[in-house]
Amino acid sequence: MNSDVRDILEIGEQNQPKQIKKKKSKRSAESIKRPQGVHREVWGLMSKDDPDQPPLIPAEEPQLYKHPKAKLRYGVRKWRWIEFKNPARTDSATFCHWRCANDDPDKEYPFAKYNKKAQLSTYTDSEYASYLKDDNWTKEETDYLFELCQVYDLRFFVVHDRWDAEKFQGKNRTIEELKDRYYKVTGMMQKIRGADDSKIYVFDPEHEKKRREQLEKLFNRTKEQVEEEIYLIEELKKIEVRKKEREKKQQEVSKLLTAAGDLENSKITNNNLKAKQIENKTVNALPKPSKLKQRKNSVNSNDGSISVVIGNRPSKSSQSEGLISPSSVTSSVPESKSSKKPIVFKPVSESTGIKFPDTKVSGVSLRSSRTKLPQSVGLKKIKAIEQLLDELQIEHKPIATETVCDNFNDLRSDIVLLYELQQAL
Structure with missing residues (x-):
């Protein structure tokens, strides 16, 4: 409290000794680990304040310019203000x-090489009189x-713009007429001097007039006409897109219809193959023909019975004569290659509809898995x-019989x- 009053009244500040506060020493820099590849002795010689630079004796740096001078490869060249003439000019300026x-000093002006001039064809009076006469143009024009x-x-x-019509009795010429006359004369002179016809330029004044008229119409369009043209172009693009989609759908429908016809043909083929397979199975089920070896024929005169021995197993006939047991009947169908290698039914691949996978697995399986x-x-x-x-x-x-599964x-x-056809239409 007393100290606060003294501070307010500014009393006794000079007589009191100043209290010295002890500051805790803090590490100026954190300990840095020795980098890999630097020897311990070298690391000990380096400065602890700035370990990136070794300790050096302080030296005064010389005063430099604010911006250092550019180090030129060569010395500064001398330049002179001299006169020159442009050879492209004919007035000797x-x-x-x-x-x-x-x-x-006698070096040619370097920019004179860019002065390119057109090389025009020239003609003599005799050439003009022979080849270049025209009723609408005089020689002076x-x-x-x-x-x-x-x-x-x-x-x-x-x-x-520079054509002087007063020289020729006020006869004005259009740009198309000037171009037509110039290119006709140039083409005729090239043809006379043996130039190739494919390299001779032919100017069409009527086409040039139409082109200029179209350009003027295009330039003089209003804002509404430009917007209408943009709208029509966008509509044309939409029509073309719809046309392509329609053509694509028609192709899909034709493919589906073709596939439907192929599907019917494949079903007929499958039925024929199934019938052949059943026929081959019945042929293979019949017993193979064997040579009849009759070992013993005994006729009992007492009861009138007849015993016929086929192979090793004898079979007795019935009481009535002329009746033969069914086991004695042999098949008259000869063995063929088809009986040895039966036809294996393979369904025809269908391009549309559902393609059911083969369910042929080893072991027992349910027939309903085919559906x-x-x-x-x-x-x-x-x-x-x-x-x-x-x-x-x-x-x-449904009940999974073989016929039911297939159908x-x-x-x-x-x-x-049918669903795909409806979607395509």
Whole structure:
């Protein structure tokens, strides 16, 4: 409390000794581990404050510029203000520019090489009189045209602007007429001098007029016309997309119809193969013919019975004469290759409908597993199959006999084919 009052009244601050606060020493820097590959002696010699740099004797650095000078590979070259003439000009005008003192003073102006001029065809009076006469053009007009083309480097817009109609009784010429006359004269001169016809340019003035008219119409369109054109282009793109989709659907329908016909043919083929398979099984089930070896024929005269021995097993006939036991009857069908190698039925692959996998497994299996739908059939198709089976009042899981399994799988395959056709249409 007293100290607060003294502080307010500013009394006794000078007489009281200042209290020295002891500050705890803190580590200036955390201990850094010795890097791998540095020897212990070298690490001990390095400074602890800045371990990245070894201790050096402080030295005063010389005062430098704020920005260091550029280190040039060569010394500074001297430049001179000298006069020059542009060889592209014909008026012998003199200009001045800076040039290196080491350069040749008679060196040609470097930008003169970019002055390219068009090389025009020339003609003589005799050539004009023989080949270049035209009822709509005089020789003076043709000479004046070629002179302007030479001066303005075939810039026909400038040539048309500089055309002096007063020299030729106020006869104005359009750009198309100037181009037509120039290219006709140039083409004729090239043909006279033996140039290839494919390299001669032919100018069509009517086409040029139509092109310029179309460009003017395109440039003078209003904002509403531009928006209408954009709208029509987008509609055209939509029509083309719908047309492609329609063509794609028609191709799919034609494929499905073709596949349906192939499916009917495959069913007929399968039935024929099944009939042949059953026939081969019946032929193979008959006993093989063996040579009849009659070892003993005994006729009892007392009772009139006849005993016939076939092989090793004798069989007695009935009491009446002329009757032979069924075991004595042998098959007259000869052995054939088909009996040795029976035909194995293989179903024809179907391109549409449902492809049921083969359920031939070793051991015992349930025949009802043949009616199980494969995983490739989607939920929509399964629902369509169930709905149509309900309409036909057919059980979803019938009794799994061999005939029922085959017919039931064919029925569901036809249902899926019908569903795909409906979706395609």
